[in-house]
Amino acid sequence: MQNRGYFNQFGGAFIPEILVPTFDQLEAAYLEAKADPAFWQEYVDLMSTYSCRATPITYAENLSRHFGGAQIYIKREDLNHTGAHKANNVMGQGLLTKRMGKKRVIAETGAGQHGVATATMAAKFGFDCTIYMGAVDVARQRPNVFWMEQMGATVVPVEDGSATLKDAINEAFRDWVTNMDDTHYVLGTACGPYPFPEMVSWFQSIIGSEAREQMLARQGRLPNRVYACVGGGSNAMGLFSGFMTDTEVELVGVEAGGRGKGIGEHAARLAYDDATIGVAQGYKTYFLQNNNGQMMDTHSVSAGLDYVGVSPILADLHDTGRVRFEAATDDEVVAAMQLVVQKEGLIPALESSHAFAQAFKEAPAMGKDEIILINQSGRADKDIFTVADAIDDPKWREFIITKADQYRARAAAEGGVE
């Protein structure tokens, strides 16, 4: 590779020797595509015909009035095909996969959004597709697993380690070190070895460049504060990149506060003090690890933020102070989501609801002439089981019981399960 992808001390490419030529090829394809304006045009055309770009910005009039402070605007990444910003990265990498002449894609997935997006891309471009997903996540995100399989992807539940996102990433790498000749690994977030953090952020920058233009066209000015949730960090990098050089715009990344401070209780690498710098999964960043360098379990109500590491680019922006990091707890997040549903009729994913929760803490203290912009990175259809549990909805419970009874009766009639 020509570069190593460092953002001050963070980043790098700590890759097994067998993948060195594969990364040489990927870097070359990425740099070539980046230097080719026709590639970006092809990407924008694809996203405006296959997905829903440009996604709009919605003025949240009722929420703004409710808090009585800043004017609240929402960037609607939930309106992408498959319901999240993940489509941006996946379609971009799909175009690169075609350029490299590869026929198979693999991906890790946490919440399942990246897996579904990758499966749609593979179906559209005619690639074989295998998705690695932690067994814990397979259990809590069945609707996404259902769609991946419908689209022809093979979903492999990963039982190792904590059986969540990081373990799915390890397993995807194990596949890649075997099958690199015909396979591209569509890493789902702005993490991993160079060039992934930079490349994924580049595809996601379409969010920020649209948002900046839209705010100027609509309000004639930039927002005062911009909020995005941070798991691996790709939706945040996407939105923030539009405002990075506008130093008057404050950028706020919101991590999963889970059940609060203390290792094992959350997935806040930057907002809390529990993470330290380390090297794993091919890159250097802040990890939730112990003194021996072993990765620790994380917790979040949202599978998509439940991850031990964070984008090396965001780690650097944390240390330089360009981005402020906060954490929202599970309870705050569920409450914020319910409020958005009730006040605006929008359905933010639990991941995205972290950004809303933090914005809601800060909006009342801001002036009515101030503007905040929140990234609704995805929609919550996939979270219906988790949310119904969190708010303990009796009618939903009744529905599931009835449905289960029907399945049981059918299985009994077929002479199968008891």
Added chain:
Amino acid sequence: MLEQYIKQRLQHKDLLLMTHIVLGYPSYDDAMRLVEGMVEAGVDLMELQIPFSEPMADGPVILKANAQALKAGATMEKSLRMAEQITAAFDIPFLFMTYYNILFKYGVSDFVAKMQAIGIKGAIIPDLPPEEGSEYLQAMQKHGLDPVHIFTPNSSMARKQQLNKHTSGFMYTVARKGVTGKDTQFGDELGDYLLDCRQATDLPLALGFGVKSKADYEFIRGKADVAIIGSEAIRVMEDHGVDAVGPFIRSIIT
């Protein structure tokens, strides 16, 4: 140091054997018995793996061994203490095999100094390419220890030559793509690849990944200098107990 040791041994026999254990798996006491059985059976060198929670380059057997060791309470302190006991008790060279975060969190220079202090002769760090390893490589050189790198079937001649510059002791050559412990086809292609490796380095060649049987071992004779058995010995221990490993090793080398 390892280079001289290997070359001396090669004057008496034409193929050496290196094995691999995971410190703390299935327990520290059993791992010690495992080392004893292997050394008595005639193993020439051994890799001691310090367990890591994210062993990206390892296949199912060693992956599980890492996870189980950690679950059973393996720590850095205990692993280092046990390595010190092993090097004191047995008269063959031992290397550390682990992932970079283990060194990084300990402090790379401190870790290398500690290796020397406890009698470890070299290290294999599969997720640390030389481009990221300047502190490690300098410390290894300063302490007279051998950093071992990996040749793969995907490595170009230029890459092999570059790796050779940063390597001492011996070169670890992997027989195929993929992770540790899966099946390997031992055939003509592998022979050609090893000839290719010889062109790129004067160091002894050790061949690993998928070496399981006497037949594999015999295939390697005359092509590489050291055969590496990793996952298979662990599999034998899991299936037949710690005491079965010595006889398994003996059945391969005699």
